[in-house]
Every structure is written in structure tokens, then in C-alpha cells.
Amino acid sequence: MRGTTMNEVERPYDGCGKCLLGVRRLSRVKAATTSPERQREDVLTAAAAVGGHIIDWADDWEVSGATDPMTRPKLGPWLRDERGKYDGLVAAAVDRLGRNVVDCLNTGYKMRDEGKLLVSYGHEGVWNLDDPNDENRFTMEAWGAQMELRAIQRRNRDATKKIRAAGRPKGKPSYGFRYVRTVPNGRVERVELHPHAAEVLRTVASRILADPENVSPSSEAARLNRLGELAPVDHLAVMYGKPAAGRPWYPTSLRNMLLSEAAMGYLVHQGKPVIDRSGKPVRLCEGLWNRTTHNALKEILCARDTPFRGRKSNRSYLLTEVAVCGQCHNRLFTQTSADAPPRYACTVRNKGWRNAQHCRPAPNMRVANLDALVEAWFLEKFGHGAIMETVYDAGNGVADRIAEVEASRKRLRSDREAGLYDAPDDAQWYRERYSELSHELRELENEPQRPPGMVQRPTGETVADRWTNAPDVQARKEILLDFCVRVTVYPASAPVRWVPGLLHGPDRDPQQHGDRTPKR
Structure with a gap:
């Protein structure tokens, strides 16, 4: 029956009693693989051999055979009766159903108990699990698939240990890095920084270090999503x-990347650097930053015991955190409706706020009009100014090398206290390595140091340039917040409708307006 055409064996559900679901699975899909086509031909042949036809395909690509069929992305919904009617399953082999004896038997018994057909290429007819011979054969094929899976897993573990011991990476590169192979799909020859991804992560780290009160992984994840950066x-x-x-982008994953020691170019296993025979971490390539910067990020990102009160990144209007009411001095909110343009308005008196009892008439102004006025004023006042960015300077590197050596000594001490160097030979190795690190530390402490800290440097662009190049309203709002701009709006009956200004001095209320300082 090989070579059966698609028109003969593939057609919609018609209630004939042999409307079968084609099951295909592959752990790794590569450009050169022909397995999907071969599985398709085998499934069509097996379906035609029992007089059935394929109504749909449950193709689980990049899915391990160890995955329970009930939880597979494509097959799972059919088994849970979430996709519609079908009369049974047909697979190219038992191991396409799964590589676990229990999972295969559960799937087979489910088909039997529900009165559905179970077919696989290479087995004559439909599997009858009520027949001891068929049941034993099905179990043996599932057991063979499981034994093959265990052998693959054992080989992978052994290969991983050997590669790790040799100081070479295995698996996927961390964000910001890339693998270089001289032969496609060959061994990794070296690791290097990815030009674009490394710059993305370095920019995130520098923004957090420069303004930890107002910039967080949450706000940076939102900013990267707005910019369209690939997660x-x-x-x-x-x-x-x-x-x-x-x-x-998710804030938690971004925070984990910033705190991971893999960002320093180390070979990492289970969240910790792999140590070579000299007691130092194995370095794969240049890091995104050094140990000093890593410690600074760790101090900032791990020290927040209170909820972050930084900038909201989901406000789509320019002045929602900038404009305040001239009557009650509360923030203005936006009013939207289907038959009127959006407005900035003071609505707190209607909400029953005690400090707004006498806010009448409450001011309001069209969003487009106030945005245009504020933009013109801001660019006229600050547009020609040169932008200075605040960045983290790690110093002359001596402090970073001291931190590296101290971290290595601390790691050795922790391992010794855990009982890893109790044997006589190991104890002698520990003393030699610890002595070498202590001697290196004393020499570094005698070298002149330029301490790390925040410095300002010119960016080569003006405020008007950054405003013009801002990708969206939120980016422009952040510029206004950096300059601590506050716009006071008055009712239409007042002599002046709006007054721009900067938030400085004792009038500044950190609870209401946030603790921001201009960095320009």
C-alpha cells in the first residue's frame, strides 16, 4: 500500500468508524531530517491497511519521547477530548506514541476502554490489547523504546560531563552570547559575544545601575517589549x-539573566561556575561585564524589600504622570469616550478625595492640545542641551580582580566546609590552591586602585534628538520624568490655562510625584 495518495486516505470525519488521527513526533527537527515525510508515509500506509483514513494530524515536533502523551501540545488535546470526534490513533511506530512503558500502556488502554482503534506501522491490523499476545508485543515494543531512551539519556549525561570537564559548553548559549562552529552542527569551537544581544543586556544593566530608584527589571522588560526587541x-x-x-520579555527572566554569573563569560552548571583544577571559574570568553558590576547589580536587585514604586510603563498618554491640577494639586487622569477626544481632567473630587472637596470647577484640557503645548515648551527650553548619560564605571580592574580572587577563596572554603576535601590528597591540593589565591590577593591589594562608581559622559546627541528619535509616547514621557517636568493645569475660567515647571526643592513631594532627580 506504500505510495497511497493523500486524496484516498486523507479526508474529513464522516462517521465511518475508522476516522483515525495521524500521530507523528520528533525530538529534534533539523533541516536535513526526512523523518516527518517518512512517518507520514508510514502512517498513511498503516491507515489504508486497516481500511481507515486520516482526519487530522497530531504533529509534535521538538517534543521528547519522555513527555506524557496526555500533555503533548498537539496530541494531548485530542486525548483529552478537546478537539472533536475521532475513532482511533495511527502512528508510524509505538515509540512515536512515547518512550515510556507506563505512558504507552495508558494510551493503549485508553483507546481500548473507549472502544477506539490503535494502529501502528509494522503491526498487522489493529492492536488488540485484550489479546495476551498483542498486549505482550505492545508492551515489549514500549519497553524497547524506553530502554533506548534511557541509553540516549545516559550517553548525553556522560558526554555532558566530559565536555564540562574539558571546559567547553554544551546546550544553548546564554542570551548575549553565541557559539561559533567551523562546521554546521559540529562541535562548538569558541564562544563570543553576540553584538546586538550583548548591547541590549548591557544597556539594561547600565540603566538600572544609573537610576535604581526608577528603573527595574519590570520597567526594562516593558521598554524592550515596546521597542520590539526579540525575547x-x-x-x-x-x-x-x-x-x-x-x-x-518577562521581568523575572530578565532579572535572572542580570544576576547570573554566566553574564561574566563563565561556564555555568546548575547556576554556579564550573571550577578548573586551579580553583578558578572556567571562562569561556569575554563577559558582558565584570565581577564588580555583577556585585553592584546583585546589591541593587536583591536588596528591594519593599514594593517597587518606579515608573509605570503601560500608560499610553504623555502627561498622565506629569500634569497636576492647579486647584487641588492632585494628578490629572485621562477621560476617554466614543464621541469625544480624550482629555486630561481632575476627577478626584468625584471619587470623594478629602483634599479635593473644593476643587471646582475641575480643570480639563484636550490631550492633543496640552501635549503639543508642553512639547513645544520643553523643546524650546531644553532641546539644544547636550545629553549626559550616567553610567557605571568599574574602575581600573584591580577591584574586580580582587573580587574574583575573594569569590574563588570563598568557594573553596565553602567546599571544604562541606567535606569535599577531607581525603589526604584533596586536602593537600586545597592547601596549595588556597595559598596561591591568598598570595595573589595580597599582591592585588598592594596595587593602586581606581574605585568603581557612577560617572557622567556625553552621548553626542541633544535633547531634541532623543525626543525626535523616541519610539513611542512612553519613551518621551520618561524624558520628561528625567527632567522632573511638572505641568499645572487650571480651569478655563482662570487667567492662565497651564503653567510648566520643574519639580525641585521642598515643594517636591516624593510620595506623590516619585523621587526623581534630573540627570541632564
Whole structure:
């Protein structure tokens, strides 16, 4: 029956009693693989051999055989009766159902108990699990698939240990790095920084270090989403020639990347650097930053015991955190309706706020009009000014090397206290390494140091340039917040409708307006 055409074996559900679901699975999909086509031909042949036809395909690509069929992305919904009617399953082999004896038997018994057909290529007819011979054969094929899976897992573990002991990476590169191979799909020859991804992560780190009170992983994740930067998973997919799925940046994953020691170019296993025979971390390549910067990020990102009160990144209007009411001095909100343009308005008296009891008439002004007025005033006043950025300077590197040596000594002490160097030979190695590190530390402490800290440097652009190049309203709002701009709006009956200014001095209320200082 090989060579059966699609028109003969593939057609919609018709209630004939042999409307089968084609099951295909592959752990790794590569450009050169022909497995999907071969599985398709085998499934069509097996379906035709029992007089059935394929109504749909449950294709689980990049899905391990160890995954329970009930939880597989494509097959799972069918087994949970979430996709519609079908009369059974047909697979190219038992191991396409799964590589676990229990999972295969559960799937087979589910088909039997529900009166559905179970077919696989290479087995004559439909599997009858009520027949001891068929049941034993099905179990043996599932057991063989499981034994093959265990052998693959053992080989992978052994290979991983050997590669790690040799100081070479295995698996996926961390965001900001890329693998260089001289032969496609060959061994990794070296690791290097990815030009664009490294700059993205360095920019995030510098923004957080420069303004930890107002910039957080949450606000940076929102900023990267607005800019359309590929999330790490999509970035990795594109690097390997696969399409991006449009996944967003998440604050937790961004924070973990900033705190990971892999960002310093180290080979990391289970969250910790791999140590070589000299007691130092294995370095794969130049890091995104050094130990001093890592410690600074760690101090900032791990020290927040109170909820972050930074900038909101989901406000789509320019002045929602900038404009205040001239009557009650509360922030203005935006009013929108289907039959009128959006307005900035003071609505707190209607909400029953005690400090706004006498706010009448409450001011309001069209969003487009006030935005245009504020933009013209801001660019006229500050547009020609040169922008100075605040960046973190790690110093002359001596402090970073001291931190590296101290971290290595601390690691050795922790391992010794855990009982890893109790054997006589190991104890002698520990003393030698610890002595070498202590001697290196004393020499470094005698060298002149330029301490790390925040410095300002010119960016080469003006305020008007940054305003013009801002990708969206939120980016422009952040510029206004950096300059601590406050716009006071008055009712239409007042002599002046609006007054721009800067938030400085004792009049500044950090609870209401945030603790921001101009960095320009």
C-alpha cells in the first residue's frame, strides 16, 4: 500500500468508524531530517491497511519521547477530548506514541476502554490489547523504546560531563552570547559575544545601575517589549534559522539573566561556575561585564524589600504622570469616550478625595492640545542641551580582580566546609590552591586602585534628538520624568490655562510625584 495518495486516505470525519488521527513526533527537527515525510508515509500506509483514513494530524515536533502523551501540545488535546470526534490513533511506530512503558500502556488502554482503534506501522491490523499476545508485543515494543531512551539519556549525561570537564559548553548559549562552529552542527569551537544581544543586556544593566530608584527589571522588560526587541527564546530561534513566535520579555527572566554569573563569560552548571583544577571559574570568553558590576547589580536587585514604586510603563498618554491640577494639586487622569477626544481632567473630587472637596470647577484640557503645548515648551527650553548619560564605571580592574580572587577563596572554603576535601590528597591540593589565591590577593591589594562608581559622559546627541528619535509616547514621557517636568493645569475660567515647571526643592513631594532627580 506504500505510495497511497493523500486524496484516498486523507479526508474529513464522516462517521465511518475508522476516522483515525495521524500521530507523528520528533525530538529534534533539523533541516536535513526526512523523518516527518517518512512517518507520514508510514502512517498513511498503516491507515489504508486497516481500511481507515486520516482526519487530522497530531504533529509534535521538538517534543521528547519522555513527555506524557496526555500533555503533548498537539496530541494531548485530542486525548483529552478537546478537539472533536475521532475513532482511533495511527502512528508510524509505538515509540512515536512515547518512550515510556507506563505512558504507552495508558494510551493503549485508553483507546481500548473507549472502544477506539490503535494502529501502528509494522503491526498487522489493529492492536488488540485484550489479546495476551498483542498486549505482550505492545508492551515489549514500549519497553524497547524506553530502554533506548534511557541509553540516549545516559550517553548525553556522560558526554555532558566530559565536555564540562574539558571546559567547553554544551546546550544553548546564554542570551548575549553565541557559539561559533567551523562546521554546521559540529562541535562548538569558541564562544563570543553576540553584538546586538550583548548591547541590549548591557544597556539594561547600565540603566538600572544609573537610576535604581526608577528603573527595574519590570520597567526594562516593558521598554524592550515596546521597542520590539526579540525575547531570549525568540532570539535563539532566529539565530538557528527558526521563526520568532512573538514571545514577550518577562521581568523575572530578565532579572535572572542580570544576576547570573554566566553574564561574566563563565561556564555555568546548575547556576554556579564550573571550577578548573586551579580553583578558578572556567571562562569561556569575554563577559558582558565584570565581577564588580555583577556585585553592584546583585546589591541593587536583591536588596528591594519593599514594593517597587518606579515608573509605570503601560500608560499610553504623555502627561498622565506629569500634569497636576492647579486647584487641588492632585494628578490629572485621562477621560476617554466614543464621541469625544480624550482629555486630561481632575476627577478626584468625584471619587470623594478629602483634599479635593473644593476643587471646582475641575480643570480639563484636550490631550492633543496640552501635549503639543508642553512639547513645544520643553523643546524650546531644553532641546539644544547636550545629553549626559550616567553610567557605571568599574574602575581600573584591580577591584574586580580582587573580587574574583575573594569569590574563588570563598568557594573553596565553602567546599571544604562541606567535606569535599577531607581525603589526604584533596586536602593537600586545597592547601596549595588556597595559598596561591591568598598570595595573589595580597599582591592585588598592594596595587593602586581606581574605585568603581557612577560617572557622567556625553552621548553626542541633544535633547531634541532623543525626543525626535523616541519610539513611542512612553519613551518621551520618561524624558520628561528625567527632567522632573511638572505641568499645572487650571480651569478655563482662570487667567492662565497651564503653567510648566520643574519639580525641585521642598515643594517636591516624593510620595506623590516619585523621587526623581534630573540627570541632564
